[in-house]
Amino acid sequence: xxxxxxxxxxxxxxxxxxxxxxxxxxxxxxxxxxxxxxxxxxxxxxxxxxxxxxxxxxxxxxxxxxxxxxxxxxxxxxxxxxxxxxxxxxxxxxxxxxxxxxxxxxxxxxxxxxxxxxxxxxxxxxxxxxxxxxxxxxxxxxxxxxxxxxxxxxxxxxxxxxxxxxxxxxxxxxxxxxxxxxxxxxxxxxxxxxxxxxxxxxxxxxxxxxxxxxxxxxxxxxxxxxxxxxxxxxxxxx
Amino acid sequence: xxxxxxxxxxxxxxxxxxxxxxxxxxxxxxxxxxxxxxxxxxxxxxxxxxxxxxxxxxxxxxxxxxxxxxxxxxxxxxxxxxxxxxxxxxxxxxxxxxxxxxxxxxxxxxxxxxxxxxxxxxxxxxxxxxxxxxxxxxxxxxxxxxxxxxxxxxxxxxxxxxxxxxxxxxxxxxxxxxxxxxxxxxxxxxxxxxxxxxxxxxxxxxxxxxxxxxxxxxxxxxxxxxxxxxxxxxxxxx
Numbered sequence: 001x002x003x004x005x006x007x008x009x010x011x012x013x014x015x016x017x018x019x020x021x022x023x024x025x026x027x028x029x030x031x032x033x034x035x036x037x038x039x040x041x042x043x044x045x046x047x048x049x050x051x052x053x054x055x056x057x058x059x060x061x062x063x064x065x066x067x068x069x070x071x072x073x074x075x076x077x078x079x080x081x082x083x084x085x086x087x088x089x090x091x092x093x094x095x096x097x098x099x100x101x102x103x104x105x106x107x108x109x110x111x112x113x114x115x116x117x118x119x120x121x122x123x124x125x126x127x128x129x130x131x132x133x134x135x136x137x138x139x140x141x142x143x144x145x146x147x148x149x150x151x152x153x154x155x156x157x158x159x160x161x162x163x164x165x166x167x168x169x170x171x172x173x174x175x176x177x178x179x180x181x182x183x184x185x186x187x188x189x190x191x192x193x194x195x196x197x198x199x200x201x202x203x204x205x206x207x208x209x210x211x212x213x214x215x216x217x218x219x220x221x222x223x224x225x226x227x228x229x230x231x232x233x234x235x236x237x238x
Numbered sequence: 239x240x241x242x243x244x245x246x247x248x249x250x251x252x253x254x255x256x257x258x259x260x261x262x263x264x265x266x267x268x269x270x271x272x273x274x275x276x277x278x279x280x281x282x283x284x285x286x287x288x289x290x291x292x293x294x295x296x297x298x299x300x301x302x303x304x305x306x307x308x309x310x311x312x313x314x315x316x317x318x319x320x321x322x323x324x325x326x327x328x329x330x331x332x333x334x335x336x337x338x339x340x341x342x343x344x345x346x347x348x349x350x351x352x353x354x355x356x357x358x359x360x361x362x363x364x365x366x367x368x369x370x371x372x373x374x375x376x377x378x379x380x381x382x383x384x385x386x387x388x389x390x391x392x393x394x395x396x397x398x399x400x401x402x403x404x405x406x407x408x409x410x411x412x413x414x415x416x417x418x419x420x421x422x423x424x425x426x427x428x429x430x431x432x433x434x435x436x437x438x439x440x441x442x443x444x445x446x447x448x449x450x451x452x453x454x455x456x457x458x459x460x461x462x463x464x465x466x467x468x469x470x471x472x473x474x475x476x
Contacts, residue, residue, distance in 0.1 A: 016301060018254055018342060027404075027416060036415055061254060063340060067331035091329045091344045093305035102301060104256060104344070106329045113405055166265075167351055177274055178265060 016093065016102040020070045021058030021141075023089060023148040024081065024110040025131065026117035038131040038152075040145065041079045041120060049099050050138030054129070056145075058105065071108035080121040083110035089148055097140050109148050163222040171209055171217040172196055200224075254331065254340040258308040259296030259379075261327060261347040261386040262319065263369065264355035275368055276390075277355075278383065279317045280375070282363040287337050288376030292367070294383075296343065309346035318359040321348035327386055335378050347386050401439075401460040409447055409455040410434055438462075 027036040042054040057078040061070050068086065075081055086108055093104040112120075122128065131149060134142060166174060176192045196202065201224030208216040265274040280292040295316040299308050306324065313319055324346055331342040350358075360366065369387060372380060404412060414430045434440065439462030446454040 014301065015253070016256055016299060018256065061331075061342075063252065063254060064333065066333060067329060067342070088328060090326060091305060093299070093344070095302065095304060104299075104305070106331070106342070106344075 014101055016104045018061045019058055019103050019105045020061050020067060020074060020108065021056040021105050021144070022071050022075045022086075022108045022110060023056055023145060024075065024079065024083065024112055025148065025152065026112040026120075026128075028117065028128070038149070039117075039128045040131050041081075041122075041126060041128050042137070043078055044125040044127075045138050046125065053136065053138040054127075054134075054141075055138035056107070056141050057126075061106070067106055068108070075108075075110065078126055080119065081110070081112060081116060083112045083116055085111045089151065090144075092140065092144060094140065105144075107144055107148075109151075111152075163224070166222075169205060169207060169219040169221055171219060173217060175202075175220075252339055254342045256299045257296055257341050257343045258299050258305060258312060259294040259343050259345045259382070260309050260313045260324075261294055261345060261383060262313065262317065262321065262350055263347070263386065263390065264350035264358075264366075266355065266366070275370065276387070277366045278369050279319075279358060279360075279364060279366050281316055282365075283376050284363065291374065291376040292365075292372075292379075293376035294345070294379050295364075299344070305344055306346070313346075313348065316364055318357065319348070319350060319354060321350045321354055323349045327389065328382075330378060330382060332378065343382075345382055345386075347389075349390075401462070404460075407443060407445060407457040407459055409457060411455060413440075413458075 024040055025038050026040070028039040029036045041057065043057050045051050045053055045055050057074055059070075059074055061067065065073070067088070072082070072086055075083070075086070087110075089107045089109040091104060091106045095102060097103055097105070120128070131145060134145060136142065137145070163170075163175075166178060172193050173189070175196060176187055176189060179192070180186055201222060202220045203223045205219050205221055207219040209219060210216070262278050263276050264278070266277040267274045279295065281295050283289050283291055283293050295312055297308075297312055299305065303311070305326070310320070310324055313321070313324070325348075327345045327347040329342060329344045333340060335341055335343070358366065369383060372383060374380065375383070401408075401413075404416060410431050411427070413434060414425055414427060417430070418424055439460060440458045441461045443457050443459055445457040447457060448454070
C-alpha cells in the first residue's frame with residue numbers, strides 16, 4: 001500500500017476505528033488423506049477494499065456490545081456456529097492494515113469440535129479452507145491466521161516463562177521461587193530440583209552463588225528458545 | 239457506577255475510545271520475608287475520574303503509533319523501564335469500565351528481570367506495590383492485575399488445549415492427530431501413547447471405537463480442568 005503524505009496526515013487526524021474478527025479452527029478429514037488437518041471458515045468480500053478476496057468473519061464494534069458478544073454474534077451470523085470455546089486471540093493495530101482509515105482489530109478465536117463443525121453453514125460467500133493452504137487473503141488476515149496457528153502450537157507444548165523473571169545465571173532454588181511466587185504456593189524442593197534437572201532447557205555452569213560460605217549453590221543458565229520474546233509470525237510486523 | 243438512561247444513550251452514539259495500559263511484574267524480596275514475591279509499579283491519578291487512586295501506567299493511543307510502541311513509550315515515560323519482555327496481555331472492552339466515555343483498553347504486560355527492576359524510577363506518583371496486597375485501584379485495574387497474575391500462573395503450568403478440538407470420547411490416536419495437525423509434524427505413536435497414558439487428565443472408558451472390526455481401539459475421555467473455557471478472573475465480567 002503506497003500512501004501519499006497527504007493521506008498520511010489525513011489518517012493521523014482520525015481516531016483509529018475498532019473492529020472485531022474471528023478465526024475458527026476445526027479438525028476435518030481431507031478428501032485426499034485420512035489424517036485430519038486444521039480448517040477454518042472464510043467470508044468472500046463483496047466490496048472494496050479487497051473485493052472478491054476471502055477474509056476472516058468480522059465487522060465493526062457496536063457501541064453497546066461487549067467485545068466477546070460482538071465476536072459471538074458475528075460468528076453466528078456468518079457460519080451458524082456457536083462454539084463452546086471462544087477466546088480473545090490478539091489485537092492487531094499496525095498502522096497500515098487497511099488502505100483507508102486506520103483500523104484496530106480485536107481478534108477472537110474459536111476451536112470447534114467435530115460435532116459442532118458438522119453443523120456449520122456453507123454458502124457461496126462463506127466457505128471452509130485448509131489452514132495450511134490459503135491463498136492471499138484480504139487485509140493482514142494471512143498474518144492473523146498464521147498467528148492463530150502459532151498460538152495453537154504453543155499452547156500444546158510446554159511453556160517456560162519463569163526464565164524471563166530471572167537473571168542470566170540462577171540457582172535451582174531461585175527457579176523454584178519464581179514458580180512459588182507465580183503459583184502462590186510452596187513446592188517440595190527435592191521434587192522440584194529433580195523435575196528441573198530433567199528438563200533439557202537449563203544447563204549447569206561452572207559458577208557458584210557468591211556470598212555463601214558453606215556449600216554455595218551452583219548457578220545454571222537457560223538454553224531453551226526465548227519463546228516469550230519471539231512473537232511468532234508477529235515478530236516482524238508488530 | 240450508576241448511569242441514567244440519558245447517559246446510556248449518549249454513550250451509545252460515541253464510538254469507543256482506545257487506550258493502552260501496561261502491567262509490569264518483577265520479583266522483589268519483601269522486607270519482612272526472604273522469599274521474593276511479585277511486585278508491580280502503579281501511577282497515582284492526579285485528576286478525575288478516580289483521582290488519588292493508583293492505576294496502571296497508560297494513556298490514549300495516538301494515531302501514528304503502533305500498539306506495542308505506544309505501550310513501550312508509556313512504560314518508559316512513567317517508570318524509566320525498557321523491559322526485554324513486553325507482550326500484549328488482553329483487550330478489555332466491557333461497557334462500563336469508565337464512568338464517562340466507553341474505553342477499550344489494550345493492555346500490555348512486561349516481565350522484568352531483577353537487574354532491570356533495580357533501575358526503575360520511583361517518585362511521589364509512581365510507586366511499586368506487592369501484587370497480592372493491592373487496595374482498590376482506579377477503573378477495573380484490580381481485575382486486569384488479577385488477570386495478569388492468572389495468565390502468569392497458566393504459563394508456568396502445562397497447557398492442554400488438544401481436548402477442545404476433540405469430541406467427548408476419543409482414541410489415543412485421535413489425540414496424537416490433534417498434536418500432529420497443530421504442530422505440523424508426525425509423532426512417534428508408541429512414545430506418544432506412553433506419554434499420554436502417564437498424564438492424569440485422561441481416563442480410559444469401557445467403550446471402543448465403532449465400525450472397526452479387528453481390535454477396535456479403546457475410547458478415552460478428558461477429566462482435566464476446562465482451562466480454555468475458564469477465563470480466570472475474567473469469567474464473571476467478560
